[in-house]
Amino acid sequence: MAQKYRTIDLFAGVGGIRIGFERAGFTTVFANDFEPKCKDTYDQNFPNVQLTVEDLQKIDIEDLPEFDFLLGGFPCQPFSVAGYRQGFEDERGRGNLFFDIVRILKKRRPTGFLLENVKNLHTHDKGNTFRVISDTLNKIGYDIEAKVLNSMKYGGVPQNRERIYIVGFLRENGYIYNFEFPESIDLKTSIADILENPRDIDEKYYYNDKPLFEKLQKYPFREGVVYQWRRKYIRENKSGVCPTLTANMGMGGHNVPIVKDKRGIRKLTPRECARLQGFPGTYQLPNIADSALYKQFGNSVTVTVVERVARNMKRAALKDTDNIKQPRLEVELAV
Numbered sequence: 001m002a003q004k005y006r007t008i009d010l011f012a013g014v015g016g017i018r019i020g021f022e023r024a025g026f027t028t029v030f031a032n033d034f035e036p037k038c039k040d041t042y043d044q045n046f047p048n049v050q051l052t053v054e055d056l057q058k059i060d061i062e063d064l065p066e067f068d069f070l071l072g073g074f075p076c077q078p079f080s081v082a083g084y085r086q087g088f089e090d091e092r093g094r095g096n097l098f099f100d101i102v103r104i105l106k107k108r109r110p111t112g113f114l115l116e117n118v119k120n121l122h123t124h125d126k127g128n129t130f131r132v133i134s135d136t137l138n139k140i141g142y143d144i145e146a147k148v149l150n151s152m153k154y155g156g157v158p159q160n161r162e163r164i165y166i167v168g169f170l171r172e173n174g175y176i177y178n179f180e181f182p183e184s185i186d187l188k189t190s191i192a193d194i195l196e197n198p199r200d201i202d203e204k205y206y207y208n209d210k211p212l213f214e215k216l217q218k219y220p221f222r223e224g225v226v227y228q229w230r231r232k233y234i235r236e237n238k239s240g241v242c243p244t245l246t247a248n249m250g251m252g253g254h255n256v257p258i259v260k261d262k263r264g265i266r267k268l269t270p271r272e273c274a275r276l277q278g279f280p281g282t283y284q285l286p287n288i289a290d291s292a293l294y295k296q297f298g299n300s301v302t303v304t305v306v307e308r309v310a311r312n313m314k315r316a317a318l319k320d321t322d323n324i325k326q327p328r329l330e331v332e333l334a335v
Helices: 016-023 037-045 081-085 088-094 097-108 124-139 270-276 290-299 303-318
Strands: 006-010 027-033 069-072 112-118 142-150 162-170 227-229 234-236 256-261 264-267
Touching: 006 016, 016 027, 016 069, 016 112, 016 303, 027 037, 037 290, 069 097, 097 112, 097 124, 112 303, 124 142, 124 162, 162 303, 270 290
Parallel strands: 006 027, 006 069, 069 112
Antiparallel strands: 112 162, 142 162, 227 234, 227 256, 256 264
16 A cells, blocks of 8 residues: 655645645645635635644644655745744744744644745845754754746746745655756746637726726737736746746735736736646636635645645655665755
């Protein structure tokens, strides 16, 4: 019988990482996020293990179920190397959520983990932030690999989204030596492939007869291309894909993804944003404000990228490690 690894889904959002891992054969046993608005979306799609809305710092580690892998797209909160050097045991007092992940790893010693963050995590504070993260994980017994993956090159979706993925395994198991990040793949999906049929789109998404339309109609839009409204001007995406989806899209301001179809000029719909993040067509959108859905998908991971990483993690953990000879001395960040 195949090994069924159990995961806990921290900073779960609307379950993007969970879907990727479950597609790879993992089983979710716990889910947590601090944002109450995520619960409607999460619970509607995952009725068996629903979202616990709670501050991670307040969760008692003893209350967590047994699990094999910790998953989390944790926030990048600034902290100083100087502060870190004052004593590791003071991590909770500084309120940095990375150290709450560390306390769980120290206490429960799972087989491994996947952490996801913004691309510039490894350059934040002149590299000090990533140095503290990697040193801390190594210190508590985990070897790691980290790589920046672009969704359009590793997830098969037409979105230019670069994120850093940090994979870790217990040093004593040696699984890290079996692990490799997935290779890049050709992009075969276009913007036109993810757009909904104009007949099915609510009028509210169109700019026709709205204040911004006067400015937009002067620009020579082309169908099948994503544009951005940058407060004062419009920018065409020359690469033929969608720019990085953000939490503030659709709420006014900059980075609003815009397309033109046979009915007019409009913003991307929440369903289209879900598709650009690799969510399956069966994923349900609850009846909540569009602004909340835009934020949720803008903050999410690309499911298809996570699934490929998860499959390689599972493969690494199932390989024979008896012949491993060379210890890993430091983390290498591949970009």
